[in-house]
Amino acid sequence: MLKSPFRFFFLLFVVLLFSTNSLASVSYEIEFAIGYEDSIPRKSNPKVDAIISYAKTFLGVPYRYGGSTPSGFDCSGFINYIFGNFGFSLVRSSYGLAELGETIALTEIQPGDLMFFKGSNVNSTSVGHVGMVINVTAEEIKFIHSANGGVQITNFKTSKYYIQRYVKTKRLDYGGY
Numbered sequence: 001m002l003k004s005p006f007r008f009f010f011l012l013f014v015v016l017l018f019s020t021n022s023l024a025s026v027s028y029e030i031e032f033a034i035g036y037e038d039s040i041p042r043k044s045n046p047k048v049d050a051i052i053s054y055a056k057t058f059l060g061v062p063y064r065y066g067g068s069t070p071s072g073f074d075c076s077g078f079i080n081y082i083f084g085n086f087g088f089s090l091v092r093s094s095y096g097l098a099e100l101g102e103t104i105a106l107t108e109i110q111p112g113d114l115m116f117f118k119g120s121n122v123n124s125t126s127v128g129h130v131g132m133v134i135n136v137t138a139e140e141i142k143f144i145h146s147a148n149g150g151v152q153i154t155n156f157k158t159s160k161y162y163i164q165r166y167v168k169t170k171r172l173d174y175g176g177y
Contacts, residue, residue, distance in 0.1 A: 048112035061151045078146040094130040101170040117165040
């Protein structure tokens with residue numbers, strides 16, 4: 001997979017640079033550096049597309065701790081509300097949601113996958129935030145979530161805040177996905 005000496009030294013640099021961060025961050029940096037060069041285009045799933053489209057209608061809804069309605073959402077309340085509209089019955093907490101589905105490598109991430117992050121304490125070891133992937137390209141992994149500022153879309157690849165808090169990605173069974 002390594003195609004040149006430069007690439008090897010770049011990866012070594014990335015590992016050394018982030019060696020003081022958590023193993024998840026180092027793992028992400030390595031996958032981020034090499035992951036998308038050989039990516040295979042993924043076909044879309046109409047159910048996932050509908051879920052994403054519906055989620056986007058709530059952009060700007062305010063953040064509310066414990067909120068699970070369009071008057072205000074917290075992160076897991078938002079995910080539960082969106083998926084509930086499509087007949088899914090999910091657990092209420094981001095920590096509980098992180099136990100569902102299949103764990104997916106960042107190199108295999110697709111729209112509809114759920115990304116999990118540490119909460120505001122970067123030194124924590126537990127999941128405290130969740131968002132749903134809405135777009136994946138070589139330049140971006142965009143996810144929609146409810147955080148300070150309300151329901152918003154964030155590019156994971158350019159967000160230092162979320163990169164250092166990344167824990168894992170999970171894929172739910174959408175039926176034929």
